[in-house]
Each structure stands twice: as C-alpha cells, then as structure tokens.
Amino acid sequence: MRRAITGFSNPLIKQVRALREKKFRKREGRFLAEGLRIMAEAREAGHIPELLFLAVGQEPHPLTTALEQDVIKSDGEVIETSSEILAKLSGKSNPQTLVGVYSDISLGLESLKRDAAPIWLVAQAMRDPGNLGTMLRTGDAVGAGGLILVDDSTDPFSVEAVRASMGAVFTQSIVQCRWEEFSAWLRSGEGQLVGTSLQTETDYQAAAYHAPCFILTGNEAQGLPESYESECDLLVKMPMYGKADSLNAAIATAVMAYEVRNQMRRG
Amino acid sequence: MRRAITGFSNPLIKQVRALREKKFRKREGRFLAEGLRIMAEAREAGHIPELLFLAVGQEPHPLTTALEQDVIKSDGEVIETSSEILAKLSGKSNPQTLVGVYSDISLGLESLKRDAAPIWLVAQAMRDPGNLGTMLRTGDAVGAGGLILVDDSTDPFSVEAVRASMGAVFTQSIVQCRWEEFSAWLRSGEGQLVGTSLQTETDYQAAAYHAPCFILTGNEAQGLPESYESECDLLVKMPMYGKADSLNAAIATAVMAYEVRNQMRRG
Structure with a gap:
C-alpha cells in the first residue's frame, strides 16, 4: 500500500x-x-x-x-x-x-550454526550503543557469523547501534542471552573461547586460534568477570606501549578479530 | 587557593x-x-x-x-x-x-619530534569526537607519538573526545593543521606515509613499514581525497570478508597501527 x-x-x-x-x-x-x-x-x-x-x-x-x-x-x-x-x-x-x-531479527542460541563462520564475537554487558554497532560492523568485515550479547547489554536495535553498525545489524546474527546459557550452548559443541585479559602474560600473537573461535570482550568499564575468564580456553593480551592499560572495547575486539582471521588465512 | x-x-x-x-x-x-x-x-x-x-x-x-x-x-x-x-x-x-x-595543550607541527616515536597517527577531517578520542587512546596503547589532525576536524578538546581518549589527550601530542602544512613538514624529514584505501590491491600485511610511520586515516564518510592518497608512500587495504567495504575510522586506524607495531617488534 x-x-x-x-x-x-x-x-x-x-x-x-x-x-x-x-x-x-x-x-x-x-x-x-x-x-x-x-x-x-x-x-x-x-x-x-x-x-x-x-x-x-x-x-x-x-x-x-x-x-x-x-x-x-x-x-x-x-x-x-x-x-x-x-x-x-x-x-x-x-x-x-x-x-x-x-x-525484530534477534535469534536464539539454538538457531546459530557455529560451523557457518570461523569467528564469532561475544560481548559481555556492553553499555555503549556505538561500541556495539561498531562491533557488528567489524564482525561483518572479518567474516564473523554474528554477535552474542551476554548479560545485560545495550539494545542492538537502538537507532544509535543500528547507525554505528552501518547495516551489519542485518548481516550478522544477533543473540541475547545469559552467561550460563551461552556457556552451556558453547560446550555442547566445538568452539574455542578466547578472552582478552590483563591477568595473563600470553601475547595475542603467540597464541594459536582455531575455528570456530569465539572472541569474548568484557564490559567497557569493568572488563570480564574473573569467573568468566576462568571459563576461557585461552586468555591473551595485546601489548600496550603507553600509559593506559586498556583499549576501547570495540577496538580490542577488532584487533583480536583481525589477528585470528590473519592466522586463519595463513592456513 | x-x-x-x-x-x-x-x-x-x-x-x-x-x-x-x-x-x-x-x-x-x-x-x-x-x-x-x-x-x-x-x-x-x-x-x-x-x-x-x-x-x-x-x-x-x-x-x-x-x-x-x-x-x-x-x-x-x-x-x-x-x-x-x-x-x-x-x-x-x-x-x-x-x-x-x-x-590548551595543542602543539604546532614544528614542535613534533618525529624520531621520538615509531608511529604517528594522522586523521583527515575527523567528524566524530568519539572516534577522535578513541584514536588518541589507541595511539597511546601502540606507543604512537601523537595525533595530527589535518583539515577541519572535530575538536580534540571537546568533553566527548577527552572522555573517549581516557586521558590520552594528555599523553599524545596533538597538532591541528592544513594538509599542505602537514605535507611540507612531513617531507622535510624522514617518514613513511601510509594510507588505507579501497583503490589498492596491496594487503596491509604484505607491506613493509618503517619508522617513523605516519598512518593516515580519512574522513568517516568520504575516506581520503584522491590527491592525498597519491601523496602516500604506500596504500594498503585490510581484507574484508563481509558485505561492507569499510571499517569504522577508529577501528581501521587501530588494526593498521597494531600491524605496524607488530612488524616492528618482530624486528
């Protein structure tokens, strides 16, 4: 009409x-x-x-x-x-x-096909719609399957998040769930859970990643809860050369995701 | 008092x-x-x-x-x-x-010591204060010397940019100038100017970077003007696996900057 x-x-x-x-x-x-x-x-x-x-x-x-x-x-x-x-x-x-x-185009965990993509992004308690949208956009670029939003997250369908995603809100699968649900689903099949952390000495370039690789990013202010870190298969850190000890959450996710993707394309 | x-x-x-x-x-x-x-x-x-x-x-x-x-x-x-x-x-x-x-702590080009850092970030006509602040924060993390803002830029000292920088506004040198001034200053000494572009087939991981490396990022909507691209010593692109053909400007800068830094630390 x-x-x-x-x-x-x-x-x-x-x-x-x-x-x-x-x-x-x-x-x-x-x-x-x-x-x-x-x-x-x-x-x-x-x-x-x-x-x-x-x-x-x-x-x-x-x-x-x-x-x-x-x-x-x-x-x-x-x-x-x-x-x-x-x-x-x-x-x-x-x-x-x-x-x-x-x-609404959000999905349930059960409908994700984890083998359909080599990389999946997982964000815990994201607060900033710009960061969330940017993660979707980055996920699209690196060929991720989607973004799994764990715990209370800013709405991926807000006007700000949709705008920052530049349309990736429509191309990436989006799931919202609790940590326990995600964890149970993840362990019901293949998948490497990789977290970025300040509590490790493992350089992100020294680690070996394999598909499907789930890249876990914590809340902008608090980072990942310790109990979530302890469930990761791998904790890595990016080298930091300045005064600060952390990167913006969307930036950290992107630097990680490109490293994982680069390793995979080297074969 | x-x-x-x-x-x-x-x-x-x-x-x-x-x-x-x-x-x-x-x-x-x-x-x-x-x-x-x-x-x-x-x-x-x-x-x-x-x-x-x-x-x-x-x-x-x-x-x-x-x-x-x-x-x-x-x-x-x-x-x-x-x-x-x-x-x-x-x-x-x-x-x-x-x-x-x-x-105010902004500097003139003439006061930059280009040899003091292996990486410098250069952003052209940045519009978004969050992107600008995030670039400063990323610059601090990779050990960049500072951020050179070329052409009309959003103010690096706005409350939003300062907040997004997480304090890096105070640790990174910040210069605002016209392209012609930057270009003349750059060519008055050592320095490799690297732009990210859709107009090239050179993979960003296949290129060789050397210090001081100036990483040039274009405006969020338009990217770099062609005439600026043609002044670059090197144009590279990041592989894109999805539907979109571009990354967020701050994300692209960070992925590039970590690649340059990673190459340098491999020696």
Whole structure:
C-alpha cells in the first residue's frame, strides 16, 4: 500500500517515533533503520521494512525505487511524508530521507550454526550503543557469523547501534542471552573461547586460534568477570606501549578479530 | 587557593560551563576534563588543572588529595561545590565528582619530534569526537607519538573526545593543521606515509613499514581525497570478508597501527 501522511499528530507517526525507546521496541517487536546506505544493506541481506517512510519531492534513487517495490510486494506500506515529519521520526534536524520500520531479527542460541563462520564475537554487558554497532560492523568485515550479547547489554536495535553498525545489524546474527546459557550452548559443541585479559602474560600473537573461535570482550568499564575468564580456553593480551592499560572495547575486539582471521588465512 | 562555591549564578560556574562549547574553548584557550581516572592520567603526564572542582562531603581519594596539593602549589584554585553544580558543569545528571579546567595543550607541527616515536597517527577531517578520542587512546596503547589532525576536524578538546581518549589527550601530542602544512613538514624529514584505501590491491600485511610511520586515516564518510592518497608512500587495504567495504575510522586506524607495531617488534 502507498499513502501520504502530512499531519504531525497522525497516530502512526507517534507510534513509529516511539520506537526510538527500548520499551516500545520490546513491546512492538520492531525497530528503526535510517538512510539509504543501511537500508540497501538490509535489502541485500533479505530484510524488507514493514513500513517505509520517504520524503516527498525527492529525486528517487534507483535503490529507493527498488526498495519501494519490495515493500509493496511484501504487503508493507510506503508512506510519503514531509522532511519535517522525517526529522521528527529520526530526532535529527537534518534527517535522512528514508526511514524504515523492521521487525525484530534477534535469534536464539539454538538457531546459530557455529560451523557457518570461523569467528564469532561475544560481548559481555556492553553499555555503549556505538561500541556495539561498531562491533557488528567489524564482525561483518572479518567474516564473523554474528554477535552474542551476554548479560545485560545495550539494545542492538537502538537507532544509535543500528547507525554505528552501518547495516551489519542485518548481516550478522544477533543473540541475547545469559552467561550460563551461552556457556552451556558453547560446550555442547566445538568452539574455542578466547578472552582478552590483563591477568595473563600470553601475547595475542603467540597464541594459536582455531575455528570456530569465539572472541569474548568484557564490559567497557569493568572488563570480564574473573569467573568468566576462568571459563576461557585461552586468555591473551595485546601489548600496550603507553600509559593506559586498556583499549576501547570495540577496538580490542577488532584487533583480536583481525589477528585470528590473519592466522586463519595463513592456513 | 581554596574556596567554596554554592550558588548556581556564580559567574565562574557560568564561565566554566561555557567551555563545553568550542567557541568558548577557543576564546579562553582552556578545556574541561572530568573524573579521577582521566585527571590522574593528566597529572602523571605533568598536566595540572588551573581550576579543580570537587564535590563537598566526599571521602577523599588519595589521588584527589595529591591533585589538590598540586593545584595549590601551581597557583591554581581548588573549588568545593555541590553535586548539583558539578552536574551543571558536566551536563550529566550523574556527574563525576571531579572536574578540571586545563589550559590548551595543542602543539604546532614544528614542535613534533618525529624520531621520538615509531608511529604517528594522522586523521583527515575527523567528524566524530568519539572516534577522535578513541584514536588518541589507541595511539597511546601502540606507543604512537601523537595525533595530527589535518583539515577541519572535530575538536580534540571537546568533553566527548577527552572522555573517549581516557586521558590520552594528555599523553599524545596533538597538532591541528592544513594538509599542505602537514605535507611540507612531513617531507622535510624522514617518514613513511601510509594510507588505507579501497583503490589498492596491496594487503596491509604484505607491506613493509618503517619508522617513523605516519598512518593516515580519512574522513568517516568520504575516506581520503584522491590527491592525498597519491601523496602516500604506500596504500594498503585490510581484507574484508563481509558485505561492507569499510571499517569504522577508529577501528581501521587501530588494526593498521597494531600491524605496524607488530612488524616492528618482530624486528
């Protein structure tokens, strides 16, 4: 279906805008993505929005036209609206000209196929949506299968995380679970659990990694709980040459993931 | 000097709060840092705040006490105030209990000693303060000498960048200049300029790096201008296994910097 909405007080606009808040995302099982670049990634990964908002009077990009057709074909709605209303939806004065509403795509552990990828990222109690989104983007780049979010995590489907992921939220499998669930699932099959730690002398380049390798990163402020570290098959550390004793969580994950991937491609 | 401020309308409070905005930082040549962890890094690097705000009635941390003494000794002011006023200064409802006002510490190119470090980071037209701060933090970790910000950059002394740097804003040399100035300075001495690019087939692990190595990262959205790429001694790319063709700018910098550092430590 295709229609136009011009009024700020339209209930659909309010409902969609509410998806910027976690409680409404949970309740509705839907989330927002903005901008052609991210929505094109989503489309390529087979995710079509239920609702597609676009600014009237824009020169249509060919990808936008294709996306519109997909939405109509899958019984979604294309809604033409003003840039003022798009600004309201996106909370930005200079909004993207496309906003999509997608249904929740998080998975359960049981649906992960661990052999489908050589690397999996695991993040414990991530707090920062930018870090989380960046991890998804990095995971896509290194060919990881997905991101397993352990314990209380910032929402991977927040607008900020989706934006930082640059679309990888649609290409990486995303699971949210408790540590005990993850640990039980992990040990029910093959898998090497590797944590970065300050409590070890093992250089991250001196260790041997094998697929499927689960790279575990701890909370930004606290790092990994000791009991989680003790469950790792391997604890490694990156050399630090400066004053600080830690890297940003998304940075540490990326440096680790590229090392693991580099070892694997050397064979 | 030591005094207490309890009134919201105190002109000093207004003046300090204004340092959250770039134009006031420029005008005053001063910036803010918050929290004991970052201010302890600053102190260790020899940077003492001109003004130190702290919450009354806090159990004093030994480092806070040492910092207070340093401030008094260097003719600065220690100001005891309420957590409400600290919240106003920091723009957060749950503020740090320490806020410091530091004088500008950016440098000119001519004062950089390129041989003092094997790696230097160079970022062109950085937009995101979190990325910039994270680059500083990563630079500290890999033993870089500093961060050279080329063209119009987000302010490295914004509250967000200082926070993301975790104190590395005080340990890394920071220079802001135009490309032409950087290029002329670089070529006036030794130095290998390495850019990451999509326009090359050279794998970043197949290239040979030598000190002082200048790792150049382009703007988050546009990447490097072609004319800048053509001035590089070496263009390399990281292998990408997913759908996306780029990494977050701070991530790409970190993966590159660790590769360069790893090559150097292998000798």
